[in-house]
Amino acid sequence: MGFIVEDKYRTNELSLIPGGYTVCVREIYRKSSRVLEYTKIKKPHAYIKTVSKTEGVLSAWVKK
Numbered sequence: 001m002g003f004i005v006e007d008k009y010r011t012n013e014l015s016l017i018p019g020g021y022t023v024c025v026r027e028i029y030r031k032s033s034r035v036l037e038y039t040k041i042k043k044p045h046a047y048i049k050t051v052s053k054t055e056g057v058l059s060a061w062v063k064k
Contacts, residue, residue, distance in 0.1 A: 002035030014042050022063040023047050028056040037063065 002024055007016055014020075021044040025036045041047050048060040 002037045004037045004039065010038075015040050017042075020044075023051075023060060024063050025051055025060045026058045027054075028058065033058060 010016060015038070018040060020040040020042045023038045023041045023044050025038065026033050027036065038047070044062045048062070051057055051060050
């Protein structure tokens, strides 16, 4: 389980609408790593493709 990212930190308006998938992102945090959970993702594969290009992101997956 990771940290669930609150709506106030979301930048896409679609992420404020109920429904969709939860995408988990493992990233470098200080000297270790952490997992962030982004809920209400409408296009998970596109989200993972984009977030994977971000510096410090180790992996991303759809939570079942």
